[in-house]
Amino acid sequence: MxxxxxxxxxxxxxxxxxxxxxxxxxxxxxxxxxxxxxxxxxxxxxxxxxxxxxxxxxxxxxxxxxxxxxxxxxxxxxxGLSRSFQITNVFQQLSVFDNILSGVRSRYGLRYHFFKRPDRDHHLIEKVEALVAEVGLTDVKDQPASSLSYGQQRALEIGVTLSTEPELxxxxxxxxxMTHEETVQAIKLIDKVTSGRTLxxxxxxxxxxxxxxxxxxxxxxxxxxxxxxxxxxxxxxxxxxxxxxxx
Ligand SMILES: Nc1ncnc2c1ncn2[C@@H]1O[C@H](COP(=O)(O)OP(=O)(O)O)[C@@H](O)[C@H]1O
Ligand SMILES: [Mg+2]
The missing domain is CATH 3.40.50.300 (P-loop containing nucleotide triphosphate hydrolases)
Structure with missing residues (x-):
């Protein structure tokens, strides 16, 4: 195409x-x-x-x-089109997990969650956990975004972008x-998460x-x-x- x-x-x-x-x-x-x-x-x-x-x-x-x-x-x-959000659009006071959760929720719309508490919805939790792992933030998933390093913040941004299941x-x-080290990590991450997608x-x-x-x-x-x-x-x-x- x-x-x-x-x-x-x-x-x-x-x-x-x-x-x-x-x-x-x-x-x-x-x-x-x-x-x-x-x-x-x-x-x-x-x-x-x-x-x-x-x-x-x-x-x-x-x-x-x-x-x-x-x-x-x-x-x-x-x-299916999703742009990366600026750091200012990551909720600094929310945990890594909750930032990704809010992205996944927006994907499915409010109605889906109206009667469901997220802590009882295993499907939702699994999805968020998988995304957190995909961007390499499992170790810090309960920490507020504000406590992350610059490179981790950008990884979180990418996680939030992925949470809406974009194809482009x-x-x-x-x-x-970014420092050179952070750049190398970021490129690896971008390379990984964009396979099978359009960038x-x-x-x-x-x-x-x-x-x-x-x-x-x-x-x-x-x-x-x-x-x-x-x-x-x-x-x-x-x-x-x-x-x-x-x-
Ligand atoms: N909202 C705006 N109002 C007026 N000029 C703008 C605006 N946004 C960008 N520009 C101007 O457009 C030109 C291109 O800017 P930009 O798209 O940011 O370039 P790049 O991202 O390639 O560095 C610049 O001269 C910039 O000052
Ligand atoms: Mg520019």
Whole structure:
């Protein structure tokens, strides 16, 4: 399915300032797709449009053949698309377990839980325990999120993202601010949890990009310069001139 996710001719202006001027690329199902580009290229703006947090000035996003542009995040979420939440959206005072539980609950909707106490619902508890284990936080599952290390907080964020059972995951610079050690762990985790799923990752760290991505799209001056395999992209002269050469 070459048209699993298609960003088509997206434009975005902020009060007259053109940030995106016709962004176009496709993502295949089960692909790991990285979007790279220099600071200020418009990566986060594009990310917010893909996740439904921001409306494009023009252009459309096709997801599984449907135009989803302008649809709010919770609607996109129901059709399987989930963006990573910022740390501020992890409830700091809640335990790791309860943070994941709240994500799993939102997946099933309130009605499902109305008559059930979560401590009596084995199915629910098993699901939460499995997710906690999947992101490597079993040892700290009863600790408040606020007590976690930075790397563990990002792992929790990914756990909350997974709790809605997404098939397409969007991550915006998940290793930003991490130490080298934390980055290595985070990449292992992302690699593991995205197998059998589709990933679109916005990333600045070239090591991360080249170790993870099947396809790389280079955003430069508001458009996609090239969208191809890591090998092709790293050998592309336009990319060398425009981007890799800068730093
Ligand atoms: N809400 C906004 N209002 C006005 N300008 C914005 C807004 N969001 C981003 N920008 C501008 O758009 C440009 C691209 O920003 P951004 O998408 O954050 O880039 P990147 O993530 O690639 O570093 C920057 O010049 C930034 O200042
Ligand atoms: Mg950004």
């Amino acid at each position: 070459s048209d699993y996710f298609h960003v088509r001719d997206i434009h975005k202006d902020f009060s007259g300032m053109k940030v995106l001027t016709g962004v176009d690329f496709k993502v295949r199902k089960n692909e790991r797709h990285a979007v790279i580009g220099p600071n200020g290229a418009g990566k986060t703006t594009l990310f917010n449009i893909m996740s439904g947090d921001l409306k494009p000035s023009s252009g459309i996003i096709l997801y599984k053949g449907k135009d989803v542009s302008g649809k709010p995040p919770h609607i996109l979420n129901r059709s 995951i969007l991550l915006d610079e998940p290793t930003a601010g 679109i990752i916005i990333e600045h760290d070239m090591d991360v990009v080249f170790s993870l991505a099947d396809t790389i799209s280079v955003l430069y001056h508001g458009t996609i310069l090239v969208s191809d395999s890591p090998e092709k992209v790293s050998n592309d002269n336009r990319v060398k001139d425009a981007y890799l050469g800068e730093g």
